[in-house]
Amino acid sequence: MKCEDQIHAVLHSNRRENWAIEGEFQVAVSLAGIRNMDVYIYGAGQDIWSAVGFFKNRLKAGQLKGIIDINEKKDGTLINEVPVYSCSHFQQIHIDADNSFVFIWTYCINFRELSIVNFLHDVGINSFYIIKPSERFYLTGFQHELAWNDSERPQYYLNHEMDLCILAESLEDQTSVDTLLEYLKTYMESGFYRGNNIATKFKYFLDEGGVEIYKHLDEEVWINCGANYGDNLFLYFENNFRCKKIYAIEADKGIYTTLKENIALLPTEMSDKCLPINYCVSEDSEWEFLNPEEKVSLINADIEGAELSLIHSLRERIIKDRPVLAICVYHLKEDLVDIPRYLSENFDNYAYYLRKYACYQGAYKGTCELVLYAVPFERKADD
Numbered sequence: 001m002k003c004e005d006q007i008h009a010v011l012h013s014n015r016r017e018n019w020a021i022e023g024e025f026q027v028a029v030s031l032a033g034i035r036n037m038d039v040y041i042y043g044a045g046q047d048i049w050s051a052v053g054f055f056k057n058r059l060k061a062g063q064l065k066g067i068i069d070i071n072e073k074k075d076g077t078l079i080n081e082v083p084v085y086s087c088s089h090f091q092q093i094h095i096d097a098d099n100s101f102v103f104i105w106t107y108c109i110n111f112r113e114l115s116i117v118n119f120l121h122d123v124g125i126n127s128f129y130i131i132k133p134s135e136r137f138y139l140t141g142f143q144h145e146l147a148w149n150d151s152e153r154p155q156y157y158l159n160h161e162m163d164l165c166i167l168a169e170s171l172e173d174q175t176s177v178d179t180l181l182e183y184l185k186t187y188m189e190s191g192f193y194r195g196n197n198i199a200t201k202f203k204y205f206l207d208e209g210g211v212e213i214y215k216h217l218d219e220e221v222w223i224n225c226g227a228n229y230g231d232n233l234f235l236y237f238e239n240n241f242r243c244k245k246i247y248a249i250e251a252d253k254g255i256y257t258t259l260k261e262n263i264a265l266l267p268t269e270m271s272d273k274c275l276p277i278n279y280c281v282s283e284d285s286e287w288e289f290l291n292p293e294e295k296v297s298l299i300n301a302d303i304e305g306a307e308l309s310l311i312h313s314l315r316e317r318i319i320k321d322r323p324v325l326a327i328c329v330y331h332l333k334e335d336l337v338d339i340p341r342y343l344s345e346n347f348d349n350y351a352y353y354l355r356k357y358a359c360y361q362g363a364y365k366g367t368c369e370l371v372l373y374a375v376p377f378e379r380k381a382d383d
Helices: 003-011 021-034 049-060 113-123 133-140 145-152 153-159 161-170 174-188 231-238 253-263 307-313 315-321 335-346
Strands: 039-041 064-069 082-086 100-104 127-130 221-225 244-250 272-280 298-301 325-326 350-356 370-374
Touching: 003 161, 021 127, 039 049, 049 064, 082 153, 082 221, 100 113, 100 244, 113 127, 113 272, 127 370, 145 307, 145 325, 153 161, 153 174, 153 244, 161 335, 174 350, 231 244, 244 253, 253 272, 253 315, 298 307, 307 325, 307 335, 315 335
Parallel strands: 039 064, 039 100, 064 082, 100 127, 221 244, 221 298, 244 272, 298 325
Antiparallel strands: 325 370, 350 370
């Protein structure tokens, strides 16, 4: 099957992770099914993709009729092939109010809850259920504090199917394609990442089993962006790599202080090659502390969504020095589209690999630690 067909199959999958529901929520869903009622969802906001997927999977075919939302701009749009009606539009369409059941998929607090119930009363619908925040979690698998970041991913990926197909076609090996497909499937089916996770000690440096993804240099000049407490810096030396210099960049001042203390624990021949820097990366970063006479040969970035800004700000240096890039592409939904696109449009003769490294135990959906490698042709490990 071609890459574009595989991407299409994943993005348009009708499969859903089977999450358990219970109590009154289960009673309400069963009641709508027993009575074969027309079902509507109120609220086309956060996580609506997950709600639509759940009800389409749980109810009889065609039983989910639409989504109601107060936002007029959403009127006429489709969420997973289900139409969205603004409140004013919904009041005008013909419905069987006595045989309609509304599941309220929005956070209801006092007056807001009352206004929604009053709206349903005005259109003659008396059967409804307010889905609790904890029950939303059952359906989505999203942690409440992170839901804002990921709730729109499935629709975003659908809207950028062609971009994802281009990315898949540009990847260098089948492992990369498989990783991309599994990553996308995790969001499209509201599940957990079940693909291969490479040991954390190899992140940014090596493939499964410690195999090289790119040729390492004894005189590596590494911009370690998002150095944290020195985690990857220490792993670099633990993996017996050598370097000329490491720019260990950390934005948080408190963590930076500890980073310096940790570097001092290294043997002198290692610590002398590490330059800790307290620096916050942005589009306007000028990197004045980089030695213009040194050839930067490796750049990694795990900086909470600012990865593309880093690449923008280092564009000319990357063109000149042709370093290996190891960039995290999981923080923002746009990362899988914008970062590969920018790399391919600005830097010639690079090979691309996608690898997934192990998350922290209990990590949200298991989708963290996704790394895109951009490797200059002359540094490919298999050459």
